[in-house]
Amino acid sequence: MKTSLLGLSCDEIAELINVPQKFRARQLYNAFYTGRKESFDVIIDIPLSLRKELSDKFAIYTATVDTVLEDDGNKKIRLKLQDGLYTESVLLQDGTGRQTICISSQCGCKMGCRFCRTADMGFQRNLTSGEILEQFMLMKKLAGKISNIVFMGMGEPFDNRENLFRAITILNDPKGIGLGSRKMTVSTCGLVDGIRTLADYRHEIRLAVSLNSAIEEKRRQIMPITNRYSLKELKDALLYYQQQTGKRFTFEYVLIADFNIGAEDAKALIDFISGLSVLVNLIPWNTVEGKPFTTPDRQAIMDFCRILDRADVNYTLRKKKGFGISGACGQLAYKGKKQDK
């Protein structure tokens, strides 16, 4: 397998290619991100002999687009990685045509959330920073301008922190892709050390936290991470994040029938968010076959929302965006994995 030069800083490229002319690394970096070159052969400002040498030793892209599904402007791609594993990315279009890409950070996941399909795959491996970036570059080629990135695909981004931050640094680099840090959101199941790192990070990356229940015991039942970090530790980290950044963040709350949308759940949620500047994103659970959960009916959701309304909670209710193309986390790669058996 060839080493990819995508996802590396200029200094790292220079070190790897090890040629006397230091500016070659910058030329390559520009060719990848500004020129969007996908092969060394077409980077014509580099001498032919060096281009040949580079293609023998290194790769730019290591993944291939294996499947593309489209549904009403939304797209889902499955990428086949160099070692035969799969990962996936979803592109969602809002009403105004603005496009957001949902990027995966790992193959599979270790977090074991009971309602999530990716959890069933187990953990396979971390994605490299290059593989994280490839998702963005390949989707951009397919779909055009991408305005926002959410690290909300397969995996737990803060469980692959080093590669996540490497990718973010390159995405954000004004000399390259130049996507504003405020256009990127990292979604975590609540890895407190990751939240604290983000709070101290010099750029304003946005934060989303999958809460799913504000009752400790219930959250533990569906999100094992609660055994590692209590709700109190999570809240302390979020207060710290807010104190450091002054930014509002998002709670994601997957709505599961007869489980986390009763009056006591709403009350616990209202208590938990007091003192935090937060938008709660309510997401009706997207059915995953074989799991002991159901999606709530409209009435049950409305009853829950009414309690939040009375307490002036700032929330949105997500419509079934992209679900026609198995938009929920892990579904496409999982299908692929089954087919390959």
Ligand code: SAH
């Ligand atoms: N590990 C990160 C990011 C991946 S999960 C995190 O936990 O935030 C992205 C989001 O999808 C999370 O908010 C999760 O709660 C939600 N999710 C997972 N499976 C789902 C399903 N079947 N239906 C609806 N939302 C789901």
